[in-house]
Amino acid sequence: MLDAVLDAADAGFAITDRRGHLRWVTRLMADLLDLTVDQCTGRSLPALLTGAPDTPHDGLVISQSTRDGTDQRWLEVRCTEFRDDQLLYRVADISRWRATGIDRRQRTAWQAELVRLADQDPLTGLLNRRALTRELERRLAHGGTGALLLLDLDNFKDINDLRGHPTGDRVMRAIAAALREHLDDRLGERHALGRLDGDEFAAVLADTDEPTALDLADQLRAAVAVLPLTENGGADTTRVTISAGVAGFHPGESWQAVLANADLALHAAKSAGRNRVTVYEQGHYADTALRVTVHDRIRDAIAHGGFALHAMPIIKLGSKRVVGHELLLRLEDGREPRLSPGEFLPAAERSDLVLDIDRWVIGTAIDTLVAHPYPGLRFNVNVSGRTLEDEDFGDFVVRRLAAAGVAPGRLGFEITETAAVTNLSAARSLAQRLRASGCRISLDDFGAGFGSFVHLKQLPITGVKIDGEFVRGIDYGSRDTVLVQGIVDIARGLGISVVAEWVERASQVDALARLGVRVAQGFHLGKPEPLTTLLARPHVAWKRRNPRSLDEPGPVAEGSTAQ
Template sequence: MHGAEMAGRKSAEWQLAQEKEVAEITLQSITDGVLTTDAEGRIGYVNPAAQRLLDRSAAQVEGQMADTVLVLAHEVRRTPLANPVPVCLRSRGRCDVDRDAVLLRHDGSEVAVEMSAAPMHDADGRVAGAVVAIRDVAQERQLRRLLAHQASHDPLTGLINRRAFEERLKTALDEAHERDAAHPQWLCYADLDQFKLINDTCGHLAGDELLKQVARDLRATVRDGDVVARMGGDEFGVLLRPCTREVAYEIAERMRQSLAGLRFAWRNQSFTTSGSFGLVAVQEGGGSVYDLLSAADRACYVAKDGGRNRIHLADSHDAATQKLGGEMEWAHATMRALEDDRLVLYWQAIRPLRPDAGAGHAEILVRMRAPDGALVPPGAFIPAAERYNLMRDVDRWVIRRTIAAFRGRTDIRGVIAVNLSAQSLCDDDFLGFVLAELDESGFRPDRLCFEVTETAAMSNLTRAQEVMRALKGRGCRFALDDFGSGLSSFGYLKNLAIDYLKIDGSFVRHIVEDRLDRAFVQSINDIGHLMGLSTIAEYVETPEIEEVLRTLGVDYAQGYGVAMPEPLETLLAAEGAPESTIGTPLHNPYEDALMRNF
């Protein structure tokens, strides 16, 4: 062999040795396990990472058959999984193990792994063995499970959340046709009674603690296999596994009794709790998941309206839930009307009864224009808007449009009164909304009066006081509406920054012939005046009622005998007309509203 050939051969050998050393160093250093086998599946090499995963040394596994060392099982089902080495050698192609595989070690422990095997070929292209890659994915799989749990569970109570619960309901509906009609699954919808009182009185930490206790109680009350979920807020859902109507009601009753017996203590205060429950069967032909949840929600509301702390079981002949279904349709109609800008403003004059009472008022009212053009009265859709938490949006629409309508109208004098719901009064963003509207429009705040009911003010007295004081500081006015119909406590009047006291019409309507009603109105009027408030009587329908009110010294009158509600355009129509005062009395209250005088 010539010197040049010898030198070339040595160089190639040296280069091959270098490449082998680099490969060995690489295999020794990488964190993934690597092992190789011969064509029969006998292990020939195991890198340190593979030794750690197997918890065995190279000497213990080299020469062993791969299918006796690499023992795999499904992590959840616990069933054996095929070893990838024999499969790879037979198929002459790559073989991947199930993504939920665990490697079972000789001492009984296990590790979550991803594993694949690929064939190795010799110079002639024949399969000479297999190379197996093993990766420890225990942390990744744990993180994946954690993320999946977070996506499907409520972080506060640990119950499954609404999305996961709806998936269970869909499965239950899909399987309903396979079940005995006498033993369906059941959906129970639960709503806590007076949760808002505890939340507002003691704070959100107390509310959260109560929700956790309720979740534990509900879980402890149902059977194994029943599913409890937190649907949001203070609402819970329970999917009962197949049973009779009587058993389902019995379980719901146990849950009701459990909540009624729960004594919630927070610091130095103790509260009783209760819940209202709606129960519906999950049956074939029951509609979609949305339909099923809506039916259970309606049944729950019927229970709450019936006095709370009770169960309502809905069926196809249930008139109460059918009526509530009508309210849900009105709620959807209200949402569509807001989206399509189909609400309409009306107004009704409030006339002064005494010469020194000042200018009259205009109370702004709202109607809905149906898609076919028909006018819908508020009694049809406002109750649904209140029940389904849409009044915040309705109130904002009314306030925004009212301020825009009277912007720059100095020719119309008097106070413009807008009704305000409890939902808006307790809304954290409402105050900022009103102040922004006033700032942007330039509307004089002293011309804007918000009418709130007793129950709205008392639903969150602290928040009501904050909002009323802030708006009063800007010049806005407040009227307490329907006084006498709710709690009727004269004591808390001192704590509310109001300007007007509106006497509920139930005491005004029969004031001519009923001496007790007259005495009641007299008392409200006298105390109102003593506190520096102006008084307004509602439901003034006849001249005789108006005359009695004038005799008693009531400041203002409102009702069909004073003025009928009219489209707001009638008040705004005559641009440039002589200056007018809302509520100035005329001989005929039904004369042309274009004069804008009553």
């Protein structure tokens, strides 16, 4: 199984003896050397590379240039030593995106593809938040005018809760496709469409006035309302509506202000009954009940206790024992309209308020651990992409833990793979700081991004949480089985834990257990509940002196990294 995963990787791998003779190669390595796997065995790797020395040494970089007609291939080979059963071997790996570049044009095309993937939302294929806000900022900086359109799915959380995340994902992709088709028909290339976060989309409409944008938004609303979203062979039909906010933009404005204006218009549409479009009107909101904006509610919630935490159990599949809880944020300020995390978190992400939210969650989690000093009570908290850029966040966590006297191993952090890839340097720095202090740190939604296995080498993490996309069909004998098996095998080899999410039926539990997944979470295993409710119940397991760690099959040794 590990061979199959390595064959699918973006790099070729080989093992040689001390003299540089090949003992084992992956198919990709053989292809790059223009040989079959069998032909490689016993051949001298240096001899196969033009101009290379006779024997490779630690850290050596060998380049090969061969010409066949007008084509040219450049290979880069790195050799390092390792021990296996007391035998010294050498490992050679060829980075595929460098090695398979036939000429400069192909290398440039591949690099352009990497940039495109970094700007793409993995679920819908649309632009992600970073790319879309950058496009808005670019248009404003170049004196452009137009309108920003925000679209939010009404009551989308109900679809995920009642029909499951797989259905929710299918709905999200169908709506994204419909929005893209209608905008392409009306505006051609004069628009940029993206998914901001959760169930919120946005479109930058170039050279479009507000009346035109309003008409277009209303057409999009009507188109979504009649989408034939069916499942189970057409027996079940899912109906979705959207609310939209429109805000014009002009040179001299900041992209943050334009987003805030569109956000006000969007929430005005929701407050007016949803399934409608509202245009931002300057000064209109100051004298109405809508003057309490999302940002105001977030600030008030942080200051006056309007936030609450819910806890979702993380279960060891063999014993069905709870080994920890993921903490989920809820806004419970008693105001209308009620806002789900998918409604207020995107607004917080677009401002510095998300930094305050993350610190509030951490502080509350630590205070709870102090009040309930049972080793078996362990929490995982999510870290936003914006917080990765907060250089003081790691020190803040370490100081709070030290002042509270809480064992760092009782607190874990989850960073989405997409956020980590967007700012890999910041993610690595934060992970190193937290890991060195003894905290657990996991890569969430693992497998959703480009080059997932490469990230395991670059981030000092203790675990991965398999993206639900790979779990939802795990019991149907799909390709997901091979991918999950590969993740499990590699994680075990690196000494890091594996958790599966989106477990919604018993057959998934059986399939995951057969693949070696030991820990999971999902509505089938346990739904989120208020943290206060959880803490009010007696839990004998919390009081065990030596509970099993969340890190299955075992945590990384102190001070080590998953490299």
